[in-house]
Amino acid sequence: MALLAGLRVPARSLLRAGARLRDAALGRWERAAGGGGDGARSFGSQRVLVEPDAATGVAVMKLWNPPVNSLSLDLLTELVISLEKLENEKTFRGIILTSDLPGIFSAGLDLTEMCGRNPAHYAEYWKALQELWLRLYQTHLVVIAAINGASPAGGCLLALSCDYRVLADNPKFIIGLNETLLGIVAPFWFKDTMINTIGHRATERALQLGLLFRPAEALQVGVVDQVVPEGQVQGAALSAMTQWLAIPDHARQLTKSMMRKATADRLLTQREADIQNFVSFLSRDSIQKALQVYLEKLRQKKG
Numbered sequence: 001m002a003l004l005a006g007l008r009v010p011a012r013s014l015l016r017a018g019a020r021l022r023d024a025a026l027g028r029w030e031r032a033a034g035g036g037g038d039g040a041r042s043f044g045s046q047r048v049l050v051e052p053d054a055a056t057g058v059a060v061m062k063l064w065n066p067p068v069n070s071l072s073l074d075l076l077t078e079l080v081i082s083l084e085k086l087e088n089e090k091t092f093r094g095i096i097l098t099s100d101l102p103g104i105f106s107a108g109l110d111l112t113e114m115c116g117r118n119p120a121h122y123a124e125y126w127k128a129l130q131e132l133w134l135r136l137y138q139t140h141l142v143v144i145a146a147i148n149g150a151s152p153a154g155g156c157l158l159a160l161s162c163d164y165r166v167l168a169d170n171p172k173f174i175i176g177l178n179e180t181l182l183g184i185v186a187p188f189w190f191k192d193t194m195i196n197t198i199g200h201r202a203t204e205r206a207l208q209l210g211l212l213f214r215p216a217e218a219l220q221v222g223v224v225d226q227v228v229p230e231g232q233v234q235g236a237a238l239s240a241m242t243q244w245l246a247i248p249d250h251a252r253q254l255t256k257s258m259m260r261k262a263t264a265d266r267l268l269t270q271r272e273a274d275i276q277n278f279v280s281f282l283s284r285d286s287i288q289k290a291l292q293v294y295l296e297k298l299r300q301k302k303g
């Protein structure tokens with residue numbers, strides 16, 4: 001059951017158990033080693049599989065950080081490296097970002113990275129999150145999110161940072177910046193990213209109420225651009241990609257930069273202060289206690 005959403009999310013215990021049995025470092029990448037659609041070899045790290053298709057110039061990037069694709073420090077780092085690698089390959093013009101875990105796109109920030117650690121760790125973690133957002137939000141590549149599962153909080157940020165979002169139509173696949181439900185505040189750059197997507201008023205309402213939208217609502221408010229039946233999400237993302245890639249790169253890239261640079265610069269000019277804010281906020285006893293209680297509830301809900 002999804003604790004935050006107040007919605008029931010079915011136990012995927014069997015699937016998850018299966019996923020856990022797969023060895024993260026070995027089986028996954030051996031399975032992938034066969035290569036992408038056009039003979040380009042798949043590559044990746046432990047938690048990010050990249051399936052490149054040199055013929056189309058599109059790579060499918062799949063998140064795999066069981067059980068819920070939480071944005072751990074390792075996953076953040078591996079995402080940045082994979083993204084950088086694709087950016088440096090002249091062959092590639094687009095990325096489909098999706099999940100390799102059933103029913104979950106990403107559960108957002110990894111709560112275990114934010115609980116019971118020291119300030120240096122919090123600083124390192126926040127810097128890694130900033131780094132991923134700055135790179136993903138500003139990449140010259142077209143990035144389309146194929147959202148095939150729930151994506152609360154940081155998971156929603158990941159999707160909002162892409163150029164276009166396709167969501168699978170399942171009422172359990174909730175999406176939104178629900179930080180207030182945890183008693184925390186979405187950082188200004190999360191807020192800015194949402195404003196740039198759905199506008200000021202809709203963002204104010206969504207953020208204050210910590211709204212998690214089901215697919216039809218997400219489409220209506222503009223958090224996603226398209227809702228399609230489950231199983232068609234990657235195909236729909238690839239179709240959308242065709243439209244984006246029909247535009248001359250230089251014109252599209254300059255336009256993207258024109259639309260996003262001021263937002264990214266706002267973080268860049270106060271990056272260190274943002275890290276310090278996060279560290280001092282997380283270091284408060286009251287915040288640590290609240291996060292511990294929340295994490296414990298998540299862990300116990302199955303019992």
Ligand SMILES: CCCCCCCCCC/C=C\CC(=O)SCCNC(=O)CCNC(=O)[C@H](O)C(C)(C)COP(=O)(O)OP(=O)(O)OC[C@H]1O[C@@H](n2cnc3c(N)ncnc32)[C@H](O)[C@@H]1OP(=O)(O)O
Nearest residue numbers: 001002003004070107108109110111112153154281298299
């Ligand atoms: C003044 C201002 C200054 C600035 C201050 C900044 C403040 C910080 C801002 C932080 C910004 C962003 C916030 C976040 O992104 S926080 C994370 C928010 N996400 C959530 O709360 C999601 C919680 N998870 C769920 O609701 C559900 O897990 C799910 C995603 C809907 C999936 O449900 P499920 O039934 O399939 O799985 P479930 O049984 O719940 O979980 C399985 C195991 O996974 C663990 N887990 C779940 N979510 C997380 C997570 N985010 N991090 C770490 N671990 C997570 C869960 O505990 C289960 O573990 P176990 O198997 O029992 O050991």
